[in-house]
Amino acid sequence: MTGGAPLVSIGIPTYNRAASVERAIRSALAQDHPALEVVVSDDASTDGTAAAVRALAAADPRVRFIVQPDNLGHARNFQAVLDAAAGEWFMWLSDDDRLDPAYVTRCLAAARDGGHVAACGLARYHREGEHVVDERPTDLRSRRPGARVVAYFARVNMNGALFAVARRADLRAIGFPDRVGGDWRLVAALASRGRICTVRDVHIHRSIAGLSSDAEQLGRSFGMRGVRARQHHLVVAARIAGELAAGSPAFAPQPPLARAATAALVALLIVIRFPGLALARRVLERAGLDGVEPAVTAWVRKRD
Secondary structure, X not given: OEOOEOOEEEEEEEOOOOOOHHHHHHHHHOOOOOOEEEEEEEOOOOOOHHHHHHHHHHHOOOEEEEXXXXXXXXXXXXXXXXXXXXXXXXXXXXXXXXXXXXXXHHHHHHHHHOOOOEXXXXXXXXXXXXXXXXXXXXXXXXXXXXHHHHHHHHHOOOOHHHHOEEEHHHHHHHOOOOOOOHXXXXXXXXXXXXXXXXXXXXXXXXXXXXXOXXXXXXXXXXXXXXXXXXXXXXXXXXXXXXXXXXXOOOOOOOOHHHHHHHHHHHHHHHHHHHHHHHHHHHHHHHOOOOOHHHHHHHHHHHHO
16 A cells, blocks of 8 residues: 555556557556556567567566466456456556546545445547547446346446456456456446446546457357357356356355346346347447447447
């Protein structure tokens, strides 16, 4: 702790992002929170990523740099920065994103003082430096764990809540599953443990080009083939619903009937909402005509 401020770890998993990782790290180091560490894990990059990070680590002792000898893959590299972190509080930052300077301070205050298990800033999406859309806030404030989980799946789209400030112990207990939909499962489990809110006046600035719009390709990246790859949301629905129904320790305890009801509603929501979200992301990614993106954005929000 520095002057009573808890240590916050910002974990940045990176792979072949020499052109953008420096900006991400500098935005983390520019946070006005006084007790900070930035943990960067390079997933065996083949470009100049490692050299860029080493230069920043040499210039600022708050940067801790890990180089993976072999490629871990997306999810395991996210887990690697969490495992290496020392802070009482933790957040992830993608290697092509950046934070407003007050992001950690404002989110930490909302979590600690507001009694939330996690708090995130408003996700703001850009393409080639131009602002495209702000994600709908994630506010899950019910007293009931199951209601918070259902509300999450009823509104999740681009999942900016993954970049919330949360207690590292909670995130370690949940883990970042190395499977398709692992990021949804992580935030859902976090929501089961407590309330989550969005702080509207600070932003995480994200690249919309980093969002996957090809459902089959995403499924294949996790070793799926054929129908399972094309319809992997059905696998996600079955897995998460199964964990909820079985009372997985990653989720907060619920009575058996509440578990069953939560599992059924979550499965239904994933099956219904996923195809529409995938289409919206594809249109947002590919649209280049004036007026198209605002219309799609309004459609996404209406569905939520």
